[in-house]
Amino acid sequence: MVIINTYLQMVSKPQQFDVMVMPNLYGNIIGNLGAGLIGGPGIVSGMNLGDQFAIFETGTRNSGRSIQGKNIANPAAMLLASSQMLDHLGLKDHGKLIRESVKKVISEEKIHTPDLGGQATTLQVVQAIVKDIKEKTQQWYTHFNH
Amino acid sequence: MAARVLLNSVQRLIVGKAFVTRNFSSETRTVTLIPGDGIGPEISESVKTIFAAAQAPIAWEPVDVTPVKGPDGLFAIPQKAIDSVHKNKIGLKGPLATPIGKGHRSLNLALRKEFNLYANVRPCKSIEGYKTPYDDVDIVTIRENTEGEYSGIEHVIVQGVVQSIKLITKEASIRVAEFAFDYAKSNQRSTVTAVHKANIMRMSDGLFLRCCRHVAEKNTDIKFNEIYLDTVCLNMVQDPTQFDVLVMPNLYGDILSDLCAGLIGGLGVTPSGNIGADGAAIFESVHGTAPDIAGEDKANPTALLLSAIMMLRHMGFGDYACRIEKACFDTIREGNVLTGDLGGKSTCSEFTNEICRKVEAT
Numbered sequence: 001m002v003i004i005n006t007y008l009q010m011v012s013k014p015q016q017f018d019v020m021v022m023p024n025l026y027g028n029i030i031g032n033l034g035a036g037l038i039g040g041p042g043i044v045s046g047m048n049l050g051d052q053f054a055i056f057e058t059g060t061r062n063s064g065r066s067i068q069g070k071n072i073a074n075p076a077a078m079l080l081a082s083s084q085m086l087d088h089l090g091l092k093d094h095g096k097l098i099r100e101s102v103k104k105v106i107s108e109e110k111i112h113t114p115d116l117g118g119q120a121t122t123l124q125v126v127q128a129i130v131k132d133i134k135e136k137t138q139q140w141y142t143h144f145n146h
Numbered sequence: 147m148a149a150r151v152l153l154n155s156v157q158r159l160i161v162g163k164a165f166v167t168r169n170f171s172s173e174t175r176t177v178t179l180i181p182g183d184g185i186g187p188e189i190s191e192s193v194k195t196i197f198a199a200a201q202a203p204i205a206w207e208p209v210d211v212t213p214v215k216g217p218d219g220l221f222a223i224p225q226k227a228i229d230s231v232h233k234n235k236i237g238l239k240g241p242l243a244t245p246i247g248k249g250h251r252s253l254n255l256a257l258r259k260e261f262n263l264y265a266n267v268r269p270c271k272s273i274e275g276y277k278t279p280y281d282d283v284d285i286v287t288i289r290e291n292t293e294g295e296y297s298g299i300e301h302v303i304v305q306g307v308v309q310s311i312k313l314i315t316k317e318a319s320i321r322v323a324e325f326a327f328d329y330a331k332s333n334q335r336s337t338v339t340a341v342h343k344a345n346i347m348r349m350s351d352g353l354f355l356r357c358c359r360h361v362a363e364k365n366t367d368i369k370f371n372e373i374y375l376d377t378v379c380l381n382m383v384q385d386p387t388q389f390d391v392l393v394m395p396n397l398y399g400d401i402l403s404d405l406c407a408g409l410i411g412g413l414g415v416t417p418s419g420n421i422g423a424d425g426a427a428i429f430e431s432v433h434g435t436a437p438d439i440a441g442e443d444k445a446n447p448t449a450l451l452l453s454a455i456m457m458l459r460h461m462g463f464g465d466y467a468c469r470i471e472k473a474c475f476d477t478i479r480e481g482n483v484l485t486g487d488l489g490g491k492s493t494c495s496e497f498t499n500e501i502c503r504k505v506e507a508t
Binding site: 010011036040060 | 278279280343375376377379380381382383384397401402404405407408409411412413
């Protein structure tokens, strides 16, 4: 698809797209557009792959200086990036564990930091995720001990 | 009344041969009309009909821009069409199909070069009655249209390595920035935002940005700020109401103008104007020729009509512009007589007549 019309399509019917590959500048734009469409920089993760190295980070690379040190940053993006990293390292069970807990806290329990319209602090979100992970890992240990 | 006539005479004396784009008289002005291809002729007829109903002081001079073969074997716009726009300065254009074949250059590019159309303006305002996932959008994108990433300078370094030159000049950047601030003032907009990636493209976008800052300093009654392109995209889809007038180089403008059109419902309802040096301006619909519905009275003339309304404002006929625009928006909002693409079952003629009815009632 010609890249220019893509932007129009992205804001009106983004569901038609699956995997998109493109040169550098367009990727910067589409990546940010996509992040905006689904909730913003707080929940999108990204990975950078090379022949020998891989770096995982928040998807839009926003430093968020204006909210630095206020305990309101959304930890989801970084946590999702780290779970992608675990997948990449072959630790798929652990990657899945973290990712699903993050999703549960955001989508089901709806514990949201201000960027998602809520009033939770970073710490509250992290504690909720840790609680969910602990519940699941308890089950693992219980399973092992039988 | 007498004072107005005197003012016009004085204006004409002072201005002499130079063309005044802001003409407050009510004498009829001739405008070049390029109906275009596909649905072009029928939507052009719609616009003419509506303008006649409004008794707008516009006389139409239709021209055909179908390329003709020149002595050099290359196809070019017929001289008659070129002379018409040079004479009238203002044009309204429907969609053009670029013929495929040897010797054909893009017609839009040819028009742009011929009339030095340096700024592309797209006002994108949410239309009541045509719901999109985004509300209260009211953004104007102003795109530098002569250089930038589309300078057309490319070369092969070695096999498999190609370089493309992004050309940014002080002259073109200042020119488009000045237009952006003038537009903001004339249209009661409060903020002009320069969109750039000067953190990465330090010299090219850096120059563009500095030129915008320079012009901003001379226009302190309009607010000015700067934003990265990727941040605009991120924020635009989360809250488009935070943006007002955006000015930017060519490629970013190409992208953002289409993005904004998508926010309000697509190219079928988005107007566009191309501003040239010497007072020339061509207003156009930017959708395609829709050959599958051409001639079937199904086309939606809204984009061309809104472009024509932009044209009226540019020419200083604000009152006529408002009347016609209100009739058009009221028709869409009421939702009784809508073309297929707007979710209705009416024909182009029925839609046009409804707008005419409303215009005549004012």
